[in-house]
Amino acid sequence: MPFLSFIGLALRSLLHPRSSRLNLFQLYSRTMSAGQERSLGDLTLDENVPSTGRSEEEKATKKAAKAAEKAAREAEKAAKVALRGVKQAAMTTADPDDPLRDQYGDLELVQSKTSCTKSFVRVEDLNEALVGQKVLIRSRVHNVRGKGSSAFLVLRQRTATVQATLFADDETVSKGMVKYASQITRESIVDVGGVICAPLKPIEGCSQSQVELKVDYIRVVSRAVILPFEITDAARSEDEIKAAESRGEKMATVSQDIRLDNRFLDLRTPANQAIFKVQSAVCQLFKELLLNQGFQEIHSPKLIAGASEGGASVFKLEYKGMPACLAQSPQLYKQMAICADMERVFEVGPVFRAEDSYTHRHLCEFMGLDFEMQIYEHYFEVLDVIEKLFEHIFNGLATRFGKELSVISQQYPFEMPVFKPLRLTFPEGIAMLQESGYPDVDPLGDLNTAAERRLGALVKEKYGTDFYVLHRYPAAVRPFYTMPCSDDPQYSNSYDVFIRGEEIISGAQRIHDPDMLTERALACGIEIDTIRSYIDSFRFGAPPHGGAGIGLERVVMLYCGLDNIRKTSLFPRDPKRLTP
Amino acid sequence: MPFLSFIGLALRSLLHPRSSRLNLFQLYSRTMSAGQERSLGDLTLDENVPSTGRSEEEKATKKAAKAAEKAAREAEKAAKVALRGVKQAAMTTADPDDPLRDQYGDLELVQSKTSCTKSFVRVEDLNEALVGQKVLIRSRVHNVRGKGSSAFLVLRQRTATVQATLFADDETVSKGMVKYASQITRESIVDVGGVICAPLKPIEGCSQSQVELKVDYIRVVSRAVILPFEITDAARSEDEIKAAESRGEKMATVSQDIRLDNRFLDLRTPANQAIFKVQSAVCQLFKELLLNQGFQEIHSPKLIAGASEGGASVFKLEYKGMPACLAQSPQLYKQMAICADMERVFEVGPVFRAEDSYTHRHLCEFMGLDFEMQIYEHYFEVLDVIEKLFEHIFNGLATRFGKELSVISQQYPFEMPVFKPLRLTFPEGIAMLQESGYPDVDPLGDLNTAAERRLGALVKEKYGTDFYVLHRYPAAVRPFYTMPCSDDPQYSNSYDVFIRGEEIISGAQRIHDPDMLTERALACGIEIDTIRSYIDSFRFGAPPHGGAGIGLERVVMLYCGLDNIRKTSLFPRDPKRLTP
Known part of the structure; x- marks a missing residue:
């Protein structure tokens, strides 16, 4: 042990003078943990860095990091050999002369x-x-x-x-x-x-x-060997750290990247144990309510030919000699299930987005909780389901998973969110923003994150709810397959749902008429040939329908007031992380 | 309509003299339905063709098919134009002079x-x-x-x-x-x-x-346009077709490939409506039982660095400049969840296998129902869960989804499977086969499909159950991470589970000791460097554990006695099919 500690300390100071809790094993497992080489310079990446402006900074530090890496590699190699050679000094068997x-x-x-x-x-x-x-x-x-x-x-x-x-x-x-x-x-x-x-x-x-x-x-x-970080250090709240600082003490902290590099250790903290119980609970409550409302579960393929929605970036691959990609959403398949008379379907499955968004709320792979249903007259039928669903989730978490929520709040304090059903039209939302003096809102454009947050705060103030539906979005900011409003085609039968001012759901009534779909696609400048099979799937009798897609990690993050989606994904995937 | 019918008929006879129900729209949507070109020669592929020997035959017919395709393409083009130009002749509005x-x-x-x-x-x-x-x-x-x-x-x-x-x-x-x-x-x-x-x-x-x-x-x-096939024809049972034949009538049938090419239509048959209700039910029953047994649901990433288990073929892709692949199983992540103290976890998610198996029971993408749990003493604790699980699934289907099972049996007649818990050791299974005069069974090898089926029949005869567990498999036929038996390292703490003589589950106690894992990997000729991060995840204190992976589509297929796994996958993916 003293020998290991020595190597650990030596390496720590050699490689990362600023890192408070980086040791031999951690370095060692970083190198080993993938076929992927991640820059050591990423170690201290701030978790809330937005996607823009970052690449410039990175380029600048990349060179320095590379040099450090090279030097580190040699040292690590030596350390690895040492580690393997050293046996645990601890006593492992009883003294044979001991009567006990x-x-x-x-x-x-x-x-x-x-x-x-x-x-x-x-x-x-x-x-x-x-x-x-x-x-x-x-x-x-x-x-x-x-x-x-x-x-x-x-x-x-x-x-x-x-x-x-x-x-x-x-x-x-x-x-x-x-x-x-x-x-x-x-x-x-x-x-x-x-x-x-x-x-x-x-x-x-x-x-x-x-x-x-x-x-x-x-x-x-x-028996555990020496740890990359202590669970106690990873389980400490910001308040504890600050309280210690005010007493003049310095407490060890564990950066997000070190946590994620050693995720199966990080997951052992009480807060993480509780977060993933809550994640499991949200899935359970989602299914409970929908099965109860006459939905059935489906599983659509994730390997598809061509881009699933076109436009946004997709992960491409070769499938037995054919060009393929990973589904960006189960949209088309949910709709086909409706055209196949399934009436009300839901799916819980991975969604793949090859976007370069390095924000607190984007992942390249996340869990989509999707549903789609026949509409008899109005998309309010879908909103009815959404409101029932979140009432069930909010109530279910509060009453059946209170212990877990309390454990999470010990490390990450948060106020329980308030659920009251509330529907605002997009124009009503814009008016609230404008009245509050919020600058530059485009009545026919989309809301950016800051505007969404502001509107969330205004809604909380005026209506006392952390949950609300914003519907009748401008048609221009929604996909071409969104049904336009019958009274004003500048708007659409679409909706987003917000918790604490951040979007967790996007959905709409879809166009089920092939001629209107063709017309809208043309108006949006989409080449008809690329979506012909999609359009044709509505030619054999298609029921009016609508649905929604919910991000599971976002629901858990926003319900618990957490600051980063990486905290609610078991093994997060972002543009820089593919392991563990 | 007469015009369309004419073109349809003309094309049908031109392109596919043998195909009874192929018309204009079907051809048209085949061409349009993907970025993928599928050989028209595949149209009549028999659904039970095994994987071997096929490629020879294919090569022979490929040339002929290509020529036919070329001729067909021109005809199709013309037909497409015609189709788009033709308006529905049907009456769509009321007579304005009609009082009603x-x-x-x-x-x-x-x-x-x-x-x-x-x-x-x-x-x-x-x-x-x-x-x-x-x-x-x-x-x-x-x-x-x-x-x-x-x-x-x-x-x-x-x-x-x-x-x-x-x-x-x-x-x-x-x-x-x-x-x-x-x-x-x-x-x-x-x-x-x-x-x-x-x-x-x-x-x-x-x-x-x-x-x-x-x-x-x-x-x-x-309003529906002309259909590629009639739902009535797709819904007919073999018995009805045979009965008609014996009366000298010829009934229209729909081949599997035409069904799958137009899957959202094919899914409208009563049997398919019921099959996917049963699929949804199996998921529901799986989760019910496991949540009730203290399991929690997890979601592991499908995008991973390197091959998930090594060996078998994986789908490869590029992930933001890094080499990546699609998870062939959630194995490693389930185990990491156990090492992260989650004690009992399950996952329902897609599993990707780039294998070239073109059989009745293999898919390139299927739904894995996986679970993993801490073992206190013996892998029988896992078998206890498996038996409880299938008792719940069998009972739940029979009592709560009897209507759906009855609808399925109208098109695809089957006897309800009998569930009685039964555990046989592999050597006991071998002995049963040998006693029955089954030739060439290797007591330390694996069972092939034929031997498995024979054993299933023998078990049914002797014990009266369609469900049983075969455990203590020879170590040589199981993955390196399988825990060897303590009394005989030629055998392992592993198990397969069978319904109607076909495997639906594979599982084992896993090695949780890093030294033993290293030793077994070396003995199996695996390069330690390629699995070091896997081995290292057990170095920080790992609970003994085991689990199992279940193929959802197989469970539904075998429970209902269906002959092809494509019948129980919503949109199947095999080496030749990536659409719709």
Whole structure:
């Protein structure tokens, strides 16, 4: 360990004098983690950098970074060899002369030798009612502190933690056992047995503060090597860091890129555990409501011939000798499902956008929650579904996932969003902006991000809701297949939906008449030949229909008031990131 | 119409003397439906052709097909021009002198002018209790027959049909109205109003046989042009065709390729409506059970650096200047989620395989239902989940989707599969095959498709179940990351699951120890450098774990005893098909 620390420190200062938490293993895994070479200069990229202006700056730093990289590479190579050569110095087996030797030492590799011989208890279920009972727990070692004849561990299981203690008494705990426990590395997985006790005073910093575990059995299931960063450092809130600073202390922080490079470690923080439970919950609530409303789930192909919507950038590839691309949206297929009489369909699937947007809310691959439905008379039928859907999601999260939301807010404080159904027309929105003195809004143009945010704030002020629908967008800013308004073709039967002033949904009534579709495409300067099969799919009787596409990561981000979409994507993909 | 029919017939005989139902529009949409040129020679491809031996045959026919294609192209061009020039001859507006003129004529384009003014009834809900009531229905015209002063329509909504009648009486129905109704093309969408009546005798061939609709209002919402094939022809069972043949009649059939080329039409058959309800149901039941068992849903990236498992063919592409490929499985990411403490995760997402398998059960893109879970002691914990899962799916389909299963069996007759949990070891399976006199089974090799089917039949005979688990596969036939058996490293902690003798699941306990993983990779001849980041993800404390991957389309195909996986994929992708 001292040797490793030395190399780590040496490399850290050599390569990244400014980086507070970069060590040997981290560097090592960066190099190893892909067939892709990412510039070390990217390490400190700010997460909120907008897409424009960045490339200039980058070019300037690129040269310097490359030189540093080259030097680093040699050093890393040497370090890697060293790392592989060094064995863990920690004690892994019990002292054979210890009468209590059967109570500790690394567990034999779990290889399905035994079945149903052990009964494990969950950390979150430990409470005062269990005091005096023997339990067995499999968890991570979140922290460990050895002190002569005693050892204190914090055991962590997802968002729950509990203190475990060992005091050498030669009856239930030996000195060897304490030594063994003290040397277990953080993040190792252990089986710990013992008796639940009530501590003299509540345990600070553990989720289970009213109980602790008096250990009489401890075995390592899987041993962790030195970590690229500490989970505790990654789990700290801005407030804690600032509070420490005001006391004159400097707390370690972990940059977004280092987190993402080691995402499976970063995901272990309580906030991340909760964020992805919430993400799972949003999917669950989405499906619950739609199945309940007579929708059925479909799965459309992601490999398609030609560009799915034309225009925006697509990822291209070769498919068995044919030119292909990745679907930018399930739009056409959802519509074909409607033309195939499925009436109401939804899809949860990846959406691929090869755009160069390096913002806080764009990804190159994200999860689309799409639905499409027959319209009998009016696109308000779609808005009815959207409002029911978000009422269900907002209520469902608040009532069924309150614990997770509370865990997220401990690291990333946020106010619960308010849901009240509200529909404003685009012209009404423009009027609100203009009345508030917002400059330069084009009544027939689109809203930019700043205008959207401002309108969100105005809506919150006036109507008291964090959720609203803006509909009747100018036709010019929507795709050619959007149904125009019958009373004014400058506007369209389209809508966006906002949470906290940011767009999460875009949708519309689609043109289901092939002649009108042709006419609109021509008016928009689209070559008919490129979209003929799309147009033709409406020639065999097409029901009027509309739908919407929702970005899953955005819903979670905006519901929880998070500042970056990378926080709500399990393994984010942006123009600079393809790994892990 | 006669003109179109003429061109259609002419082209049909010109291009495809053997093809019974190929007409102008079909040819036209084939040419138009992609940026991809598919050989016309593929049109009659047999759906059960295995992958081997085919390429030889193909080469031979390719030349001939090319020549035919060239000739056809010119003819098609001319036909296309003709088609576009021809206006529908049918009556679309009411006679202005007709006193009943407000009761018929094409509906104005549904463009969200009115909201909530109409109340529609569903065809499947029509029954004798409604006799005498006025209803309004939006449906397709499945069939239409005009006879002087009367017209008979069959209205179709998904799997339900009802007869609608018009008799000119100059009070509620005029002659103009009958003429208008008689000229509506099949598959057009109509709003039909009228009174529910009890017919003198049950209506044969309609799902709602005890009632019919006496029409007094009929308007076309969307008009269909001439169809590439009739839905009735596509909906016919083999038994019906054979019965007709035995009577000396020849019934029209629709080949699989023509169906798939016009998939959004083909999907309108009752069997297809039901198949994709069942597909949606399997997803729903999968998620229900797993959420109930403490799993959470994750979404892993499909765009990844390098090959996801190495070995098998991958789709490659360029990602912002970096080499990338499409995920062949979410394997690594599921495992990372487990290493990130998520304990039990599942994913429903597309899986991409660039394999050249042109068989009845392989696709290049299919839906993977994957899950991964912590194992405490034994991989039997995973098998417990698998058995619970399929018990839930089998029971759920039988009890909640019986109507859909019955509709499927009308076109594709099948016996309901029997679910009884059964686990056999691989050696036990081999012994059963050997005892039955099955030749050449390698006790340490893999089973081929024929052997699997034979074993399925033997299992059904002996144990009376269509579902079983075969576990303890030879290590040599499983991926390097599969945990070996502790008592005999020639075998592994792995399993396949079979329905009706065909594999639907593959899974295993994974090696969570980086040293053992390295050792196994080396033993399998894998270059460690190519998988180092995978191995390293287990260095920070990894829980023992295992999981499985299920092919959604296969589950639906095998549950319903269908003969081709293309029947259960919404828009199938195989080595020859990238459209629609």
